[in-house]
Amino acid sequence: MPPHEPDRPQDGPAPDTRAAAREAAAAARVLGRQLGILAAGAARGAGARTRAAASGTGPLLRGLSERLRRPRPSRLATGASEAGEATRVPRRGWRGRIAGSPLLVALLALVAPPVLALTGLVVTSFLTLPPLGGAALDPGQRALTVEADDGRVFATRGAFRGQLLTAPDLPPHLAQAIIAIEDRRFYSHWGVDLRGLFRAAWRNAVGGGVREGGSTITQQYVRLTSLTQEKTLRRKVQEAFLALRVESEMSKDQILLGYLNTAYFGAGAYGVDAAARRYFGKPAKALTLPEAAMLAGLVRAPSQLAPTRNFGGAKERADVVLQTMVETGAITAEAADKARAQTITLRTPPETPPGTNYFLDMVAGDAKRLADTQGDVTVRTTLNLDLQSLAEGVVARRLDAEGTKKKAGQAALVALSKDGAILALVGGRDYEDSQFNRATQAKRQAGSLFKLFVYLTAYQKGYTPESVLVDRPVQIGDWEPQNSNNRFRGAVPLSTAFALSINTIAAQLADEVGVPAVIETARSLGVTSELPNVPSLALGSAEVTLLEMTRAYAGVLANRMPLEAYGVHAIRGGAPQPLYVHPDPKAGAALPGDTRAMMLDSLQAVVDGGTGKAARVSGIPVGGKTGTTQEYRDAWFVGVTPDLVVGIWVGNDDNSAMNRVSGGDMPAAIFRDFVQRAAAQMAKGRAKRPSAARAEPAPAAPVAASPAAELRGVPEVIDTGTLAFRGRVVRLLGVEGEGGALARQLARYLRRREVTCGPGAEAQPSSAALRCRIDGDDLAALILAAGGARASDDAPSDLLSAEEQARSERVGLWRRER
Structure with missing residues (x-):
């Protein structure tokens, strides 16, 4: 069925626009030739007059003077x-x-002069017309759709192309929406709409700026397929010439399909089918009317209105498109109202959370290595979005609270499962400020963290945690190791020496078992960095990455040597058969049972009574090891629980010294903050995170409100944490309200929408704060997840999680703060 043609007369035959276009194109060619002849003749005449003036100017002027002096x-x-x-x-x-x-x-x-210049421009533009379809479309990076471990899509990268739309696949309402908002007279003009040009010029002049474009769909199509995007008068003239030519060679429906298959719709989507799949997870032929209206509204400003970035702006533009369709007669006013009332659900989150980009950079390289194929692919990763949001939140909170005072500017975190899956990865404080991944790329001295390999080698060679060595001054060649407190304890068992991180004991052990044996143990656990065969290696003088050290500790927990740390579960392309599936681990080397047990006991002693006491978590057995380098330039902690292995590094990019920050200080505290809440999240399962754009709430306790205490109605917004119902002021539980622009945005969101409020199950009897819901969703969670407010001291855990999501994604008020 052909698209609706609102401007085509209903009585009488339809105008033959292709014949008119052919006549206009022929006229344009004749005009070009005549303009060329006139320009050449004018040039020759000007040259002749110049030569005559140069040769006989004097006698001519004298003759004229004599004539003027004669009496008349x-x-x-x-x-x-x-x-x-x-x-x-x-x-x-x-x-x-x-x-x-x-x-x-x-x-x-x-x-x-301007007439001649314009004539020359028209002639030059005509003579230098490029061929139709001659512009090479940049295919760009292949598109990656990235899923979390539970299948949720949380990021995309590259350019999406989708499938070429054919006439049977074109929904009528999509064609009507594009024509209504972009080119109402598409079916009646012959490529260039003079009426539209004059209308746009007048509105732009009255409005004091560029408010409306005069290009037709045909002109936009030839610009996309045959011309560059430079904004020059010459390109506009060529655009008009080519539009006439296209209209003489193609039908209107062919032009419309070509335009829809080529236009950019934002978020890396080229073509309407790619946009439909990118935003709504469906082919273009399955688009509903409100979805089609939203896509039609994007082509004017795709980067600004992409719903993954600006859902509110895209929705407002879609409403404008629906109103325009009513004005052109494409749909009725009732159909437009019904479309506005329908909920539009995005398949992807509003925007890729900035913190996950560290992980995405790593996964993009892995995907290319594991499945180097053409075409769009979907990557199922190991990332747990709840743990990732939690990790970003605890790192940001700790650096915000103590970083300035302790001169610590950066931190990194890696969380692995027992089988090596990367569940969370924080590569730095802010990806937007620095894309350098401090978890996988930064190589820093490990300090006492390296003692794991020294003691493990010693246990394999017959030492036990009860073996006694003497803490005393030691000299090995020219090297004299010192303890951090510059004191000596005398005879101590190895379990105590490891828990207290005594340097002289570790140096003696490495000298006894041999540094090459220590290096071999480190290699067997997956350390790939260069390890020099020097005595100081026992105290971590080698430079390593956080990921490889965390991987080594995970190998001890899993009793697998080496343990592979991986971020990709599977990769799928267009075919049903996966391109890659992560293989099951192969049976490999393992530690002897008694050796592994002694090492795990030593790690637990560090947390129970040693340098890692700050990492203790109530109710969870925890082991780990601290590491601190000279002058407090690096501070490390790698901790293990029955389910997780978490590594943390804190330091400065310029390698400057911190203010006495050791591994048992900020790194151990970050570990504790992360693990004590990660354990609760893993116990209750992977709950779906809220998304402000999709109006999905954070997991919230039910609102236990009696009918008598319940408030219901359309509220006024005082600030983002305070509402007013018919004069009664209500404070949202767990929210510290913000005014200004954020409050105005909330007011627009709540406009004419009913809100129900009542006391929450977790609220104190004396508390005046209430839990409010809108369309079944928790309003406080939506506000905090969108960055519209801060969580208050009385906020329950689900609202703290919503705030951490907003902080990690840098949305709302967190966009301005670092």
């Missing part, structure tokens, strides 16, 4: 000559009239 005979004296013949005064031609009028000369001098 009176009109009576010229009535008859001696022969009786009347003297006739000759009439002046148009040249004489122009020469005799200084005003006309001046006017011609002003008008002629």
Whole structure:
């Protein structure tokens, strides 16, 4: 069924626009040739006049002067000559009239240059027309759709192309929406709409700026397929010529399909089918009317209105498209109202959370290595979005609270499951400020964290945690290791020496078992960085990454040597068969049972009574090891629980010293903050995170409100944490309200929408704060997840999680703060 043609007359035959376009194109070619002839003739005439002026200017002026000095005979004296013949005064031609009028000369001098310049521009543009379809579309990076471990899509990268739309697949309401908002007279003009050009020029002049474009769909199509995007008059002229040509060679429906298959719709989507799949997870032929209206509204400003970035702006633009469709007769007002009332659900989150980009950078490289194929692919990753949001939140909170005072500018975190899956990865404080991944790329001295390999080697060679060595001054060659407190304890068992991180004991052990044996143990657990064969290696003088050290500790927990740390579960392309599936781990080397048990006991002693006491978590067995380098340049902690292995590094990018920050200080505290809440999240399962754009709430306790205490109605917004119902002020539980622009945005969101409020199950009897819901969703969770407020001291855990999501994604008020 052909698209609706609102401007085509209903009585009589439809105008033959292709014939008109062919005639216009032929006329344009004749015009070009005539303009070329005129320009050449004008050039030759100007040259002849220049040569004549150069050769005879002096005598001519003298002759004119003599004529002017001669006395002019009176009109009576010229009535008859001696022969009786009347003297006739000759009439002046148009040249004489122009020469005799200084005003006309001046006017011609002003008008002629721009006319000649415009003529030359038109001729040059016509003679240099590129071929139709000659513009090479940049395919760009192949598109990656990235899913979390539970299948939720949370990020995309690259350029999406989708499938080419054919006439049977084009929904009528999509064609109607595009024509209504972009080119109402599409079916009646012949490529260039002069009426539309004059209308746009007038509105832009009245509005004081560019408010409306005059390009037709045909012009936009030839610009996308045959011209560059430079904004010049020459390109506009060529655009008009090519539009005439296209209209003479293609039907209107072919032009419309070509435009829809080529236009950019934002978020890396080229073509309407790619946009439909990108935003709504469906092919273009399955689009509903409100979805089609939203896509039609994007082409004017795709980067600004992409619903993944600006859902509110895209929705407002879709409403404008629906109203325009009503004005053109494409749909009825009732159909438009029904479409506005329908909920539009995005398949992807509003925007890729900035913190996950560290993980995405790593996964993009892995995907190319594991499945280097053409075409769009979907990558199922190991990332747990709840743990990722939690990790970003605890790192940001700790650095915000203590970073300035302790001169600690950066931190990184890696959380692995027992089988090596990367559940969370924080590569730095802010990806937007620095894309350098401190978890996988930064190589720093490990300090005492490296003692894991020293003691593990010693246990394999017959030492036990009860073996006793003497803490005393030691010299190995020219090297004299020192303890951090510059004191010596005398005879101590190895379990105590490891828990307290005594340097002289570790140096003696490495010297006894041999540094090469220590290196071999480190290699067997997956350390790939360069490890120099020097005595100081025992105290972590080698530079390593956080990921490889966390991987080594996970190998001890899982009893697998080496344990692979991986971020990709599977990769799928267009075919049903996956391109890649992560293989099951192969049976490999393992630690002897008694050796592994002794090492795990030593790690737990560090947390129970050693340098890692700050990492203790109530009710969870925790082991780990601290690491601190000279002058407090690096601070590390890697901790293990029955389900997780978490590594943390804190330091500065310029390698400057911190203010006495050791591994048992900020890193251990970050570990504790993360694990004590991660355990609760993993116990209750992977709950779906809220998304402000999709109006999905954070998991919230049910609102236990009696009918008598319940408030219901359309509230006024005082601030983002305070509402008013018919004069009664209500404070939202767990929210510290913000005013200004954030409050105005909330007011627009709640406009004419009913809100129900009541006391929450977790609220204190004396508390005046209430839980409010809108369309079944928790309003406080929506506000905090969108960055519209801060969580208050009485906020329950689900609202703290919503705030951490907003902080990690840098949305709302967190966009301005670092």
